[in-house]
Amino acid sequence: MDDWRIKVSVLWLFYAVAFLVVLSLGAFEPGAIEQVMSGEIGGVKITPELLFGIAVLILVPLVLAFLSLTLKDSINRWTNIIVGIVFTVLQLIALGELFAAPVAWEILMEISKVVAPALIVWYAWKSKQKT
Numbered sequence: 001m002d003d004w005r006i007k008v009s010v011l012w013l014f015y016a017v018a019f020l021v022v023l024s025l026g027a028f029e030p031g032a033i034e035q036v037m038s039g040e041i042g043g044v045k046i047t048p049e050l051l052f053g054i055a056v057l058i059l060v061p062l063v064l065a066f067l068s069l070t071l072k073d074s075i076n077r078w079t080n081i082i083v084g085i086v087f088t089v090l091q092l093i094a095l096g097e098l099f100a101a102p103v104a105w106e107i108l109m110e111i112s113k114v115v116a117p118a119l120i121v122w123y124a125w126k127s128k129q130k131t
Helices: 003-026 032-038 048-070 073-098 104-126
Strands: none
Touching: 003 048, 003 073, 003 104, 048 073, 073 104
């Protein structure tokens, strides 16, 4: 098994854990529980669609961690490049919104959630494609 596949798989796991850590630590912010109980988070209404979207954002990296170790090289490489770019862009958008009210732990975690998929794209791009 190629070394890049293991690195990419671990980075997807890192991303998923970082995502869950942000959700968990967010619950400790003053007023967070009250917001959730009122049906909103940061002014965004909690809907089944929102919860589904969050579930997808957690499950996709976990599935890709597995697929990165099992897919054939060409498919693996392009899947990681495309999905890695999508997740990097999504995290850059989230990071941009974060700076409106910066909190140190959140900035640290959100930057790590930008770096992980960017590194995934880098490793997949740099991998030697077997023909």
